[in-house]
Each structure stands twice: as C-alpha cells, then as structure tokens.
Amino acid sequence: MPELPEVETVAAGLRPHLVGRRIVRVDLRFPTIVRHPEPEQFVDGVTGRVVEALTRRGKYLLFHLTDGYLMVIHLGMTGHLQLFEPDSDFAPHVHAAFLLDDGKQLRYRDVRRFGRLLFGTEDELLAHRAIPRLGPEPIDDAFTATDLYRRLHARRAPLKALLLDQAVVAGVGNIYADESCFRARVRPDRPGSSLSRPAVRRLREALQESLTTAIANRGSSVDSYRDAFGERGSQQERLLVYGRGGQPCATCGRPLSTIRLAGRTTVFCRRCQR
Numbered sequence: 269m270p271e272l273p274e275v276e277t278v279a280a281g282l283r284p285h286l287v288g289r290r291i292v293r294v295d296l297r298f299p300t301i302v303r304h305p306e307p308e309q310f311v312d313g314v315t316g317r318v319v320e321a322l323t324r325r326g327k328y329l330l331f332h333l334t335d336g337y338l339m340v341i342h343l344g345m346t347g348h349l350q351l352f353e354p355d356s357d358f359a360p361h362v363h364a365a366f367l368l369d370d371g372k373q374l375r376y377r378d379v380r381r382f383g384r385l386l387f388g389t390e391d392e393l394l395a396h397r398a399i400p401r402l403g404p405e406p407i408d409d410a411f412t413a414t415d416l417y418r419r420l421h422a423r424r425a426p427l428k429a430l431l432l433d434q435a436v437v438a439g440v441g442n443i444y445a446d447e448s449c450f451r452a453r454v455r456p457d458r459p460g461s462s463l464s465r466p467a468v469r470r471l472r473e474a475l476q477e478s479l480t481t482a483i484a485n486r487g488s489s490v491d492s493y494r495d496a497f498g499e500r501g502s503q504q505e506r507l508l509v510y511g512r513g514g515q516p517c518a519t520c521g522r523p524l525s526t527i528r529l530a531g532r533t534t535v536f537c538r539r540c541q542r
C-alpha cells in the first residue's frame with residue numbers, strides 16, 4: 269500500500285503538470301470509487317474548477333480547487349494516478365479520467381478498488397467523516413519528540429498499532445512502521461506507553477530518517493506501487509527489515525523474526541530491538 273513517501277512522490281511528480289490546469293471533463297467509469305458526495309455531485313463539483321495546488325496530508329492527495337474546494341484521492345492498496353494523451357488506449361481498471369484544459373488526461377486506475385475519490389470543503393469532508401482527523405506529519409520539523417511521547421503514552425496498545433493509527437501520526441503504514449522501529453532499536457510489540465523519553469527521541473529520528481530517505485529514493489515498489497510516470501521507486505532495495513523475515517539482521521547477523529501484530533506481518537530483530 270502506498271504510504272507517506274509513495275504518496276509524496278506521486279504528488280511531486282504530478283504537481284508541475286496539474287497546477288494551473290482546469291479540469292474540463294470527468295469520465296467516471298466506476299462511480300462507486302467516489303465515496304463522497306454522490307458520484308453526480310462529484311462530477312459536477314470537480315468539472316470546470318482549476319487545480320490551484322496539489323499537496324499531501326498523511327496518505328491523502330489533496331487537489332486544492334477553485335473556491336476553497338478539495339478533490340481528495342486516497343490510493344488504497346493499488347491506486348495509480350498518471351497522465352496520458354486522451355486518445356491513448358485505456359488500461360483495464362481505469363475508474364476515473366479527468367480531461368485537462370491542455371489536452372492531457374489524468375487517469376485513476378485501481379485493480380483492487382480500495383482507493384477512494386472525494387470532493388468537498390475540508391470542513392464538510394471532516395463533518396461527514398469522509399476523511400479522518402489526522403495526527404501530525406512525522407517529517408515536519410514541528411513534529412517533536414515531546415508530542416510523540418504524549419501520543420504514545422495516551423493509550424495502551426502495542427507500539428506498532430499506535431504507529432499505524434493515522435490519528436497518532438499521519439502517513440505511516442506497515443513498511444515504515446517496521447523500518448522505524450528497527451532504526452530506533454525498539455520492539456514493535458511492546459506497549460507504546462512503555463517507551464522512555466530517550467527511546468521516543470530515537471523513534472522520532474528514525475521515523476524522519478526512514479521516511480525522508482524513502483522520499484529521496486522515490487518510494488518503495490514492494491507491490492504494485494508506481495510513481496506518476498509509471499516508474500518503480502528504489503527504496504525497496506534498501507529496506508532493512510520489511511519483507512526480510514528470516515534473513516540476517518543488518519546489524520547483528522541473526523535471523524530476523526516475523527510475528528503477526530495489529531493484523532499485519534511484522535519483522536524485527538529480537539537481539540537489536542528492546
């Protein structure tokens with residue numbers, strides 16, 4: 269599933285091609301991919317509006333449109349956004365196509381259909397619970413160890429479950445939760461509230477390092493993820509623990525352990541992580 273670095277890479281790739289462009293037509297080929305409002309209202313709302321900015325919040329892409337409206341796209345498990353010439357053939361599983369005023373077409377493709385498209389003002393989307401209230405951006409300088417400590421100590425849950433909770437920190441998923449716990453030398457299955465202040469400081473550093481390194485490498489293509497140009501990222505070649513269960517730990521050489529935690533496969537080193 270695309271996480272913060274992958275969504276950031278998609279946003280950065282599309283931004284120069286979309287900002288300032290007017291959406292002149294929306295072709296909704298699989299209407300239920302729109303979760304809010306009704307598909308007809310989505311098409312009416314988006315059509316004719318100019319993309320004034322394209323940003324990312326957590327794992328969400330935010331298209332800031334005229335008059336304070338947002339088109340929000342969550343890529344789910346297998347969502348892709350890419351620009352095409354409008355007369356090019358449609359790949360299977362293209363669920364929405366946005367014709368721009370420069371003649372290009374932005375297409376949303378999603379094999380497993382766990383992604384979602386939304387339209388409205390931010391207040392309206394929050395009020396309808398179409399988007400959740402998200403925790404802080406872990407790569408912001410304003411994200412402090414003090415804040416993270418408070419958030420981890422507010423609830424009793426395994427550390428990894430807290431890192432996956434988008435209300436605790438935004439944008440972290442299975443890959444970067446495991447990578448960050450390894451870099452911080454903390455076990456993902458211990459209670460988040462058991463972390464000392466030094467351990468939380470290491471974890472904050474580890475989150476920032478693993479996420480910014482992944483952005484620099486254009487994300488991890490461990491599954492179907494591709495950037496806005498259809499290219500694979502390269503971070504998957506540099507992952508320390510994710511997907512490496514049973515292989516030697518990069519630090520101590522012992523085999524990495526695999527457990528099931530928060531419903532997700534979790535890999536860590538029993539010797540290096542405490």
Ligand SMILES: [Zn+2]
Nearest residue numbers: 517520537540
């Ligand atoms: Zn180790």
